[in-house]
Amino acid sequence: MSQTHLFRALPLSALAISLATLAQAADLPVRASAGEVVKQSKPSDWRPLDPNNTLYMELPTGRVVIELAPDFAPQNIANIKTLVKERYFDGLSMLRSQDNYVAQWGDPDAEGASPKPQGSAKAKVVGEFTVPMKNDKHFVRQLDIDGYAPQIGHSNGFPVGRDPKAGTTWLTHCYGMVGVGRNNETDSGNGAELYAVNGHAPRHLDRNITVVGRVVWGMPLLATLPRGGETMGFYGAGETRMQIKSVRLEADVPEAERSHLEVMRSEAPIYQAVIDASRNRGGPWNKFTPKYVELCNAQIPVREHPKD
Amino acid sequence: MSQTHLFRALPLSALAISLATLAQAADLPVRASAGEVVKQSKPSDWRPLDPNNTLYMELPTGRVVIELAPDFAPQNIANIKTLVKERYFDGLSMLRSQDNYVAQWGDPDAEGASPKPQGSAKAKVVGEFTVPMKNDKHFVRQLDIDGYAPQIGHSNGFPVGRDPKAGTTWLTHCYGMVGVGRNNETDSGNGAELYAVNGHAPRHLDRNITVVGRVVWGMPLLATLPRGGETMGFYGAGETRMQIKSVRLEADVPEAERSHLEVMRSEAPIYQAVIDASRNRGGPWNKFTPKYVELCNAQIPVREHPKD
Numbered sequence: 001m002s003q004t005h006l007f008r009a010l011p012l013s014a015l016a017i018s019l020a021t022l023a024q025a026a027d028l029p030v031r032a033s034a035g036e037v038v039k040q041s042k043p044s045d046w047r048p049l050d051p052n053n054t055l056y057m058e059l060p061t062g063r064v065v066i067e068l069a070p071d072f073a074p075q076n077i078a079n080i081k082t083l084v085k086e087r088y089f090d091g092l093s094m095l096r097s098q099d100n101y102v103a104q105w106g107d108p109d110a111e112g113a114s115p116k117p118q119g120s121a122k123a124k125v126v127g128e129f130t131v132p133m134k135n136d137k138h139f140v141r142q143l144d145i146d147g148y149a150p151q152i153g154h155s156n157g158f159p160v161g162r163d164p165k166a167g168t169t170w171l172t173h174c175y176g177m178v179g180v181g182r183n184n185e186t187d188s189g190n191g192a193e194l195y196a197v198n199g200h201a202p203r204h205l206d207r208n209i210t211v212v213g214r215v216v217w218g219m220p221l222l223a224t225l226p227r228g229g230e231t232m233g234f235y236g237a238g239e240t241r242m243q244i245k246s247v248r249l250e251a252d253v254p255e256a257e258r259s260h261l262e263v264m265r266s267e268a269p270i271y272q273a274v275i276d277a278s279r280n281r282g283g284p285w286n287k288f289t290p291k292y293v294e295l296c297n298a299q300i301p302v303r304e305h306p307k308d
Numbered sequence: 309m310s311q312t313h314l315f316r317a318l319p320l321s322a323l324a325i326s327l328a329t330l331a332q333a334a335d336l337p338v339r340a341s342a343g344e345v346v347k348q349s350k351p352s353d354w355r356p357l358d359p360n361n362t363l364y365m366e367l368p369t370g371r372v373v374i375e376l377a378p379d380f381a382p383q384n385i386a387n388i389k390t391l392v393k394e395r396y397f398d399g400l401s402m403l404r405s406q407d408n409y410v411a412q413w414g415d416p417d418a419e420g421a422s423p424k425p426q427g428s429a430k431a432k433v434v435g436e437f438t439v440p441m442k443n444d445k446h447f448v449r450q451l452d453i454d455g456y457a458p459q460i461g462h463s464n465g466f467p468v469g470r471d472p473k474a475g476t477t478w479l480t481h482c483y484g485m486v487g488v489g490r491n492n493e494t495d496s497g498n499g500a501e502l503y504a505v506n507g508h509a510p511r512h513l514d515r516n517i518t519v520v521g522r523v524v525w526g527m528p529l530l531a532t533l534p535r536g537g538e539t540m541g542f543y544g545a546g547e548t549r550m551q552i553k554s555v556r557l558e559a560d561v562p563e564a565e566r567s568h569l570e571v572m573r574s575e576a577p578i579y580q581a582v583i584d585a586s587r588n589r590g591g592p593w594n595k596f597t598p599k600y601v602e603l604c605n606a607q608i609p610v611r612e613h614p615k616d
Contacts, residue, residue, distance in 0.1 A: 099528045100483050129595065145455050147600040175408050175508045184592045199531075200483045200508050200604050204589060207596040220407045220535040223507075227528040281512060284492045287437065288515040292455040296508050 031282025037273045038264070038301050045270045046262040047157075048305070049216070053077070054250035055084060056259070057105075057218075059242060064218035065250075065259055066178055069158050071135045072171050073128040073212045076180050079121050080191035080212065081249060086119040088192065089247035097225040098233025100199030104181055106192055108241060118192055127186035128210045130168035136160050138267035139169070142275065144292050148172070148203040152295045154266035158214060159295050161206055171211035174201045174296035176219045180210040198223045201296040216302045217261055260305040274301065339590020345581045346572070346609050353578045354570040355465075356613070357524070361385075362558035363392060364567070365413075365526075367550060372526035373558075373567055374486055377466050379443045380479050381436040381520045384488050387429050388499035388520065389557060394427040396500065397555035405533040406541025408507030412489055414500055416549060426500055435494035436518045438476035444468050446575035447477070450583065452600050456480070456511040460603045462574035466522060467603050469514055479519035482509045482604035484527045488518040506531045509604040524610045525569055568613040582609065 032040075053068040070077045083089065089105075096104035107116045136155035139162070146152045149161030149172070159172045171177060178196050182189030189210060196215050215222065225242060228235040235241045250258060264271050278293040340348075361376040378385045391397065397413075404412035415424045444463035447470070454460045457469030457480070467480045479485060486504050490497030497518060504523050523530065533550060536543040543549045558566060572579050586601040 099531055127595075145453055147453050147602055148598050186595060201602075202605070203602065204586070204598050204605065206598070208594055223407055224532045224534060226532060278512070286516055287435075287494060290456050290512050290514070294455055294509075294511065297510065297512065 031280065032277055033281070033283055034274050034277040037270065037277045041264065041270050043306075045265055045268045046303070047265050049250065049261050049263065051251035051258075052249065053213075055080075055213075055247055056250060056253060057089070057247045058245040059218075059221055060245065061221045061242075062218055063259065064221055065216050065261060066213050067157070067216045067263065068213040069156065069171060069211075071137055071156070072131055072158070072169070073180075073210050076125050076128055076189070076191050076210045077212050079125050080180075080194075082121040083118065083192055084247050084249055085252075086121070087246070088116065088118060088121065089244050091243065091245075092116065093241035093243045094225055094235070095193070095228075095241065096195070096232065096234045097198070097222075097227050099227045101197075101202060101233065102195040103198050103222040103225050104193065104195035105244060106181070106194065110193065118190070121192070122190055124187045125180075125190045125210075127182065127189065129186070129207050130163075130166070130170045133162060133164065133167050133169045136162065136169040138265075140267050140272065142293075142295060142298065144279070144294065146295055148206055154271070154298075154300065157263045157266050157300050159298070159300075161295075168207075170207055171213075172201070172295060173197050173203050173205045173211065174214075174299075175199070176215040177211055178213045178215060179205070180212060182209060196222050198225075203296075216263060217259060262303050262305055264301040266300055271300070274298075339588065340585055341589070341591055342582050342585040345578065345585045349572065349578050351614075353573055353576045354611070355573055357558065357569050357571065359559035359566075360557065361521075363388075363521075363555055364558060364561060365397070365555045366553040367526075367529055368553065369529045369550075370526055371567065372529055373524050373569060374521050375465070375524045375571065376521040377464065377479060377519075379445055379464070380439055380466070380477070381488075381518050384433050384436055384497070384499050384518045385520050387433050388488075388502075390429040391426065391500060392555050392557055393560075394429070395554070396424065396426060396429065397552050399551065399553075400424065401549035401551045402533055402543070403501070403536075403549065404503070404540065404542045405506070405530075405535050407535045409505075409510060409541065410503040411506050411530040411533050412501065412503035413552060414489070414502065418501065426498070429500070430498055432493075432495045433488075433498045433518075435490065435497065437494070437515050438471075438474070438478045441470060441472065441475050441477045444470065444477040446573075448575050448580065450601075450603060450606065452587070452602065454603055456514055462579070462606075462608065465571040465574050465608050467606070467608075469603075476515075478515055479521075480509070480603060481505050481511050481513045481519065482522075482607075483507070484523040485519055486521045486523060487513070488520060490517060504530050506533075511604075524571060525567060570611050570613055572609040574608055579608070582606075 055066040057064040094105045139155045141153040151162040159174045161172050162169045180189040181193035230236040275298045281289045363374040365372040402413045447463045449461040459470040467482045469480050470477045488497040489501035538544045583606045589597045
């Protein structure tokens with residue numbers, strides 16, 4: 001989750017003291033920060049990832065964990081799981097890293113002479129740019145205004161846009177969201193080439209492309225990839241593409257090798273308190289509070305299971 | 309500037325053909341993309357950087373160019389220039405890289421036993437979190453709604469928020485914007501510790517901290533810094549901090565070693581056309597157009613002078 005402070009390198013102990021001092025001096029409680037609200041959560045405010053909808057992408061630099069959202073892209077996710085089960089991604093590589101936009105991975109020879117065979121996966125999958133509104137289970141609306149969607153909110157731990165008139169809902173392109181690369185035709189993506197947002201949310205992509213989930217762990221590994229030298233950040237012939245060691249469904253990884261992550265339940269009251277703390281920032285550092293939080297700044301907390 | 313497409317690795321020639329084919333087939337002109345609008349610009353639509361308000365930060369990995377905005381933070385920028393003239397930053401280092409937030413640099417021993425002397429610079433400078441509205445020269449309002457500011461727009465190539473009731477204006481924390489780290493007191497920053505936004509715009513910082521300018525070149529060098537392992541992305545004792553070779557005012561760098569960058573004039577009609585192209589996206593790839601562009605997605609083009 002985001003941090004609210006831009007300190008110089010003060011030790012945390014000094015901070016705690018200054019918070020306490022201020023509360024005492026002003027004879028007022030100091031409003032809890034988002035981080036402090038998270039600390040007040042109960043175990044039931046969190047849910048584990050579903051092993052059947054969680055991907056581990058193993059890079060030479062570490063593990064990237066992607067939570068899939070099958071309610072929002074059932075057909076594309078089914079095809080991705082087929083590709084993963086048949087080990088399509090193993091040995092493929094990062095194709096693109098465009099600053100303040102996306103990192104993208106897949107087969108460098110996808111359009112070349114000898115693309116890697118895609119086994120029993122479908123070559124084309126219908127674009128699931130929006131889905132019927134009933135699909136956004138546990139939707140909780142966020143009332144802050146938004147320019148890209150008539151309504152916004154969260155569903156099962158994902159940021160969501162909604163158009164009640166059209167009866168549609170969709171995942172929004174916030175930082176770390178994962179989508180299905182495509183050509184001009186809406187069914188030209190099949191999940192064999194995926195991207196993750198590595199900068200300011202490119203929300204104009206919402207409703208234009210299939211979003212399948214979110215990087216819930218290891219996003220720095222994708223964000224710090226060297227930017228590619230070609231147009232749109234693609235790596236050129238002379239550049240090294242980071243190789244993907246493997247992509248596995250969590251369910252297919254032995255228990256001892258799993259990451260055991262938990263996501264805060266976005267429908268739990270405490271998550272609304274987290275958003276509210278982001279909207280109304282207190283504490284001695286903040287001099288102005290915006291009373292607003294933009295959808296992609298309301299980040300859903302993720303943690304390692306406390307027992308681990 | 310941002311790219312609009314998320315292709316699979318199609319050669320550009322194929323793209324050009326499909327654009328032409330579509331225009332022909334539909335017997336309609338294809339709406340120009342933001343990139344195509346930029347290509348239609350005249351030399352007079354661009355301005356060079358002011359050598360007296362441009363910093364070159366030389367890193368082992370290359371040059372970061374920062375355009376300063378003295379109308380928005382005159383006192384802090386004067387102090388930064390003193391620090392730069394007296395070579396304060398040379399040999400200091402990156403202190404912090406927090407994913408989806410900021411990279412920050414300065415003296416690792418600033419709060420320690422032997423901080424680097426700051427010469428004739430002031431130890432404290434008043435916080436310039438907002439300035440009088442008359443300071444946002446050449447302001448052009450952007451009419452898209454915004455949750456963080458009553459009005460938004462651009463002034464002299466910088467993204468700006470405005471509160472007409474309060475009569476104030478301020479630079480907004482979009483990707484690449486540079487600010488002055490501070491402690492809890494509003495005058496505790498002096499420009500000796502600076503940060504750049506490396507992720508989704510943390511606009512809640514607007515009006516809470518002094519923003520001095522924007523990284524107009526080399527942002528990938530800051531964005532790809534390894535994330536720090538300590539709280540808030542600070543580098544810990546065992547981690548390598550990237551050293552800053554030097555920071556110089558462009559005016560103090562020999563002509564032959566300068567970068568010769570140009571920024572599109574944000575008050576020029578063509579810039580409004582660029583924003584409009586981002587708002588109303590055409591072409592064969594886009595299936596839905598948001599008719600909206602968020603302030604931090606309306607990025608002001610920067611280029612190397614065409615003669616170079």
